[in-house]
Amino acid sequence: MEVFSVPEVDMVMVSKNSQNERNEMLKFVPQIGLNNINYGDMYRLDSFYLDCQNYRDHYRDPYNKLLRPKRFSTQSVRCGIKLDPQLELLKKRTPSHVDPIPVVYPVEYSRRMDFDRGFQMSGRHARASAFGFPAPCVRVLGR
Incomplete structure (x- = not known):
């Protein structure tokens, strides 16, 4: 049986290259001043996505050279996007209307x-x- 050697990946270089590609996502939506688009909220969501990708790269690094993102190092509780309070109202059963008997x-x-x-x-x-x-x-x- 032949033995194959699997080359190790330098996660620092891979992470730097992928971060450069991912940062282009922040420039994907041009800020042309539309009233129906909340650009601050879009930037917050995109930066959360980028931090999640960096967090994934941190766990893929076999030698622990990559640092954990600040967003995940300061909070010890579950973090993420808060759910919309209207979602709880949508999950409730619709009340049925009963017509009174004459x-x-x-x-x-x-x-x-x-x-x-x-x-x-x-x-x-x-x-x-x-x-x-x-x-x-x-x-x-x-x-």
Whole structure:
């Protein structure tokens, strides 16, 4: 079985070359004064990305020659971009709207038995409901 020697990488040179390429990202969006673009926020996000890449290079260095970025050396807690507070509202379930059931009063029957007119059925609803009619709403006449 043949033994292959793997050449070691000089992470200091690799990191310097990659930093020069990554710094071009800061000049990607020209500052032409658009009102709908927050240039300070874009610079903050891009510089955080560059610090994350430098932090990755720091951990890839086998001889610990690269320094940890200041952003990651000053904080011992989890750091990063704070979440938007509106995101918590979007994660909540949407409240369902339940329509109230209209109040229905019982049917009034008359004492007279008019067999000549046929069967008559009527009902009344509360005036505050959507079905508030002063007259009976259902009539079924026989014959």
